[in-house]
Structure formats: structure tokens, C-alpha cells
Amino acid sequence: MTGNTLELYWDATYAIALALIDEFPDQRPEDVGLVELLHLVERLPGFQDDPAVVSEQTLLDILNVWYEETANP
Known part of the structure; x- marks a missing residue:
């Protein structure tokens, strides 16, 4: 872990969703496709x-949460 930043991995779908809310507060999840979601998570x-190892189901789970x-x- 670096500083106060939580390390995020694909299996932490809930933590990733919360991080997306914090990092992109004006982004509406219903307007995000899977490819864009992948890029947002990478950022x-x-x-x-x-x-490269993420599954479509994992992305859908993150989007749903x-x-x-x-x-x-």
C-alpha cells in the first residue's frame, strides 16, 4: 500500500465501486459501457x-454495485 491509497484488485468489486464513486462523482454508471468502465478502473x-485478466462478469458486477x-x- 502506498500512503493512504488502498490497493485495488479485480476481486474487490465493492471497493472498486466505492472508489469509482469517489474518483468520478459526476459520472453516471448507467451511462458507462464495459470498455469505458475498464479504463476508469485502470485510472x-x-x-x-x-x-488483461478481468472478465466481463467482473466488470458487470462492478457496474451493478x-x-x-x-x-x-
Whole structure:
């Protein structure tokens, strides 16, 4: 871990969704496609995993959690 930045890996879908909310507060998850989501996650501070190993299902899980967390604050 570097400083106060949490290290993020693909299996931490909830933590990634929360980081997306913090890092991109004006971005609406319902407007984000899977390719764009992949790029947003890669830009998160602390993201450490290999973008080439993510599955479509993992991206969908992140997107769903992101949507649920922003729809029901």
C-alpha cells in the first residue's frame, strides 16, 4: 500500500465501486459501457491488477454495485 491509497484488485468489486464513486462523482454508471468502465478502473489510485485478466462478469458486477450505491445513497 502506498500512503493512504488502498490497493485495488479485480476481486474487490465493492471497493472498486466505492472508489469509482469517489474518483468520478459526476459520472453516471448507467451511462458507462464495459470498455469505458475498464479504463476508469485502470485510472483509479491504487489499482494494482492486470487489466488483461478481468472478465466481463467482473466488470458487470462492478457496474451493478456502482449503480446500486449511487441509486440508493
